[in-house]
Amino acid sequence: MPEGDAELADLYRDVLIDYYRSPSHKGKLETPDFHSHGVNPLCGDEVELTMTKDGEKIGQVRYAGHGCVISQASTVMMAEALEGAEFGRAKVLIENFRDMLLRNAPISGLPEELEEAKALEGVRKFPVRIKCALLAWNTMKLGLDQGPRKAETAEYKESER
Amino acid sequence: MSRLAMAIDSERIRKDFPILSRTIRGKPLVYLDNAATTQKPNQVLESLRTYYQRHNANIHRGVHTLSTESTQMVDAARDKVAKFINAPKSETVIFTRNATEAINLVAYAWGRKFLTPRDEILLTEVEHHSNLVPWQILAQEKGARLRFVPVEADGSVSVETARRTITPKTKLFAFTAASNATGALSPVRELVDLAHENGALALIDGAQWVPHFKTDVQAWNADFLAFSSHKMLGPTGIGVLWGRESVLEEMNPFLGGGDMIQEVWLERSTYNVLPYKFEAGTPNIADVVAFGAAIDYLSALDFAELRRHELELTRRTIEILRNEGEITLYGPEDLEKRGGIVSFNVADIHAHDVGQIFDAEGVAVRVGHHCCQPLMRKFRVAGTARASFYVYNTLEEVEAFGRALKKVKEFFKVKSHA
Numbered sequence: 001m002p003e004g005d006a007e008l009a010d011l012y013r014d015v016l017i018d019y020y021r022s023p024s025h026k027g028k029l030e031t032p033d034f035h036s037h038g039v040n041p042l043c044g045d046e047v048e049l050t051m052t053k054d055g056e057k058i059g060q061v062r063y064a065g066h067g068c069v070i071s072q073a074s075t076v077m078m079a080e081a082l083e084g085a086e087f088g089r090a091k092v093l094i095e096n097f098r099d100m101l102l103r104n105a106p107i108s109g110l111p112e113e114l115e116e117a118k119a120l121e122g123v124r125k126f127p128v129r130i131k132c133a134l135l136a137w138n139t140m141k142l143g144l145d146q147g148p149r150k151a152e153t154a155e156y157k158e159s160e161r
Numbered sequence: 162m163s164r165l166a167m168a169i170d171s172e173r174i175r176k177d178f179p180i181l182s183r184t185i186r187g188k189p190l191v192y193l194d195n196a197a198t199t200q201k202p203n204q205v206l207e208s209l210r211t212y213y214q215r216h217n218a219n220i221h222r223g224v225h226t227l228s229t230e231s232t233q234m235v236d237a238a239r240d241k242v243a244k245f246i247n248a249p250k251s252e253t254v255i256f257t258r259n260a261t262e263a264i265n266l267v268a269y270a271w272g273r274k275f276l277t278p279r280d281e282i283l284l285t286e287v288e289h290h291s292n293l294v295p296w297q298i299l300a301q302e303k304g305a306r307l308r309f310v311p312v313e314a315d316g317s318v319s320v321e322t323a324r325r326t327i328t329p330k331t332k333l334f335a336f337t338a339a340s341n342a343t344g345a346l347s348p349v350r351e352l353v354d355l356a357h358e359n360g361a362l363a364l365i366d367g368a369q370w371v372p373h374f375k376t377d378v379q380a381w382n383a384d385f386l387a388f389s390s391h392k393m394l395g396p397t398g399i400g401v402l403w404g405r406e407s408v409l410e411e412m413n414p415f416l417g418g419g420d421m422i423q424e425v426w427l428e429r430s431t432y433n434v435l436p437y438k439f440e441a442g443t444p445n446i447a448d449v450v451a452f453g454a455a456i457d458y459l460s461a462l463d464f465a466e467l468r469r470h471e472l473e474l475t476r477r478t479i480e481i482l483r484n485e486g487e488i489t490l491y492g493p494e495d496l497e498k499r500g501g502i503v504s505f506n507v508a509d510i511h512a513h514d515v516g517q518i519f520d521a522e523g524v525a526v527r528v529g530h531h532c533c534q535p536l537m538r539k540f541r542v543a544g545t546a547r548a549s550f551y552v553y554n555t556l557e558e559v560e561a562f563g564r565a566l567k568k569v570k571e572f573f574k575v576k577s578h579a
Contacts, residue, residue, distance in 0.1 A: 004186030004521035008572075011517065017573060043513055043529055044543035066543055068511035069573070132513065 010122035011129070012069060019073035025080070027062045033148040038139030038156035040131055045071050047136050053148055057086050068132050070123060075136035077117045085113065087144065094141050101130050131158050168466035171555045177202035177458075178553055188523030191558045196341050196369060196502050196549035197527050198391045201455070205394060208454035212447045219443055221420060231446055238453030239436070245456050246386065247377040248403050252435040255402040255409075256449055260368040261291035263387035263402035264335070266439060267364060268295040270412040272333075278304035280332040283361065285323075285347075286312040286539060287340045290532040292366045292387075296335065310336070312539060315493045316343035320351040331361040335385075338370035342533040342545070343492035344475070344502030346370075353382050362408065368392055372551070373471060373500055375464045384408055395455035396448040402439070409435055416441040467552055471501030474550045474559055478503045481563040486577050487570065491545060501550035504531075507566070508575040512544040515569050519546070522565035524558075 032050035039046050045067035052059035061079040066072075078097075082090045093113055099105035100114075100121060107118045123133045139156040146154040175181050178200045183190045192200060212234065218227035220235055236251075243251040257263040276282070282296050286309050300307050308331070310323045318336060327334065334356035338349050349365060356363040364385035367376060371386075372393035378386050385408070390399035404412075414421055414432050418441035423431040432438045476496055482488045482505055491504040507515050516528035529544040530537045537544060548562060569575070 004188055004523070007186065008518065008521040012514075012572065044534070044537070045511075046543075066511075068513040070514075126517070129513070129517070 016073040020069040036143030036154035040158040070132040074133045169470040185523040191524040193548040195551040209451045241456040255436045255439045257400040259400035260387040260389040268299045272299040276303045281330040283334040285310040317345040335364040337366040342531040344499040390452040395452035504545040515546045518569045519565045524565045
């Protein structure tokens with residue numbers, strides 16, 4: 001396989017394209033406990049997250065918006081990984097995922113909840129695409145940090161650099 | 162081969178551009194991002210090297226030989242630019258950092274002096290952010306109003322629509338001669354006349370025009386023209402503002418400092434003559450000189466042939482896209498009404514994903530909003546993929562573009578409904 005094709009296949013693993021086309025977790029919850037909105041001004045990608053609270057755990061997660069294969073697949077993977085997780089655990093998982101992409105943390109050390117999300121490791125070879133993979137996770141982190149407040153939407157904005 | 166029919170000998174020209182023999186991810190580079198910036202020929206690189214190796218000194222007020230040579234070299238570059246756009250005088254050519262700074266210069270030095278809260282500035286919906294945001298800042302500061310000529314469905318600007326939008330309050334009509342997002346060409350002379358009939362000045366954003374078409378500011382009867390060196394084989398860091406002499410004379414200076422003054426006291430100064438009034442501080446001497454070398458290179462080309470060459474590449478690209486199916490094309494249908502820019506989307510695939518596959522094939526295209534977010538909103542897309550051509554591109558490269566396009570569809574499993 002030519003060099004470019006191998007890297008490409010590593011970036012866009014089949015599972016990502018399946019996730020991209022999957023309707024799973026799409027939509028917007030009517031009465032969310034958490035609501036956050038993220039944009040990447042560089043490419044115009046946008047994600048709106050709505051989420052319910054189930055005791056000390058995350059209930060349902062839904063997303064709306066638009067973006068590339070990487071950002072959309074990453075969003076669905078995040079929703080799957082975080083649904084049902086305790087809030088403290090969710091924050092740890094977000095940090096683990098960020099470490100994988102931003103600090104090259106070895107994927108062997110990732111917890112099992114992030115098994116599917118490991119498919120995004122190929123993004124590391126394409127530095128300009130890391131923001132695509134992180135948009136939903138950063139937006140979720142902001143929403144969780146803000147806490148359950150129905151009246152306000154947490155606004156997350158990726159910086160240009 | 163059909164290439165032989167073209168008077169632009171791309172194969173010979175390509176030898177002047179060392180970067181074009183690079184490989185990208187194991188494949189030959191196919192550079193189709195010329196609307197963003199063009200590659201630089203050896204002649205331009207060599208002039209930079211020679212300048213620094215043999216002539217480098219600060220210009221003006223130097224009596225030593227190097228300073229005199231450097232001053233003459235900058236003057237010569239200014240003369241070349243003036244001739245290239247048929248400016249009546251070299252003094253009306255002002256060097257800036259880029260086209261963006263040239264437009265900001267007008268907003269600052271003309272706008273702050275002459276605009277009042279009763280006035281309007283007319284723009285179009287297709288403008289690059291560089292011909293939009295400076296006017297937003299100015300209008301906010303002055304309490305003036307911005308108006309916009311609505312874009313036609315094909316991304317072009319029509320004189321009739323502009324006529325319905327302009328008002329007697331319009332003080333300046335600033336518009337692009339060629340859209341970087343769709344390739345649509347504007348009816349420049351008619352739009353300039355319309356501005357003048359309404360008592361307004363006309364500023365032309367020529368960033369996508371000047372590199373590709375014969376430019377004659379006098380035939381246009383324009384008041385301002387802005388363009389960039391780096392989109393026409395020259396180095397980055399140099400742009401041009403050309404202005405009508407009488408308008409430039411009555412404007413305020415731009416930045417304050419050395420070179421733009423005549424006499425300085427502690428409390429006040431008198432300002433230098435054109436063009437120095439607008440060129441404060443040590444300019445980007447080496448890049449001005451190298452820009453002169455780029456102008457020499459372009460001046461040796463027949464621009465009618467260059468147009469034919471780019472049109473041929475554009476025609477074939479559009480044909481490939483149409484044959485492929487599941488493609489949305491932007492810009493005028495009539496090829497005569499567009500430059501060498503092809504903007505498109507592939508089915509529901511995000512432009513960044515399209516660009517990534519092209520890159521893996523060695524094909525450099527630009528993806529995103531092209532600094533035209535209002536236009537993208539109008540088209541109801543987050544962005545597009547864009548191929549843009551120049552003198553060194555070949556039909557073989559367009560075929561490589563076609564192979565990359567097929568790969569995008571296979572890769573993302575786009576089904577053909579045709």
